[in-house]
Amino acid sequence: MIDTGVILERLDALQEYVDKLRPFQSQSPEQLLADENYRDYWAVQRGLTLAAQCVADVSSHLVAGLRLGRAQDYAEAIRLLARGQILPKSFAERLSRIAGFRNVLIHEYLAIEPLKVYEALQNLADLEAFIDHVHDFLRREGYLVE
DSSP, X not given: XXXXXXXXXXHHHHHHHHHHHGGGGGSOHHHHTTSTTOHHHHHHHHHHHHHHHHHHHHHHHHHHHHTOOOOSSXXXXXXXXXXXXXXXXXXXXXXXXXXXXXXXXXXXXXXXXXXXXXXXXXXXXXXXXXXXXXXXXXXXXXXXXX
């Protein structure tokens, strides 16, 4: 069983993070790193970390609640959403890379490549597509009545 409130709360947070990250997209990689204190760069890192965690949380919750399988990690949880027809398979494959990026941001922070952070920043549309796919699923399956 899924808790729609938990999912919606995280989707709302994800949208908020995307909205706050969007203004940074117009910066070049050099501009993002121009401040000697790295304020913008660190803000982007933190925003991407929170966004990736929202995707992981929603995916894990749906996989467990809908009994789509036993995910060994967040990437697999995202891919399993294709099994439940929540995400298109090719999109789930592409989006599952955010789990590895999240792990780098959290666990391998000494090895973060600024260009990878910039590239992830340029893919905010995938995060919004994730929100749309999950909302569509919730409506289609009667979990969400609007």
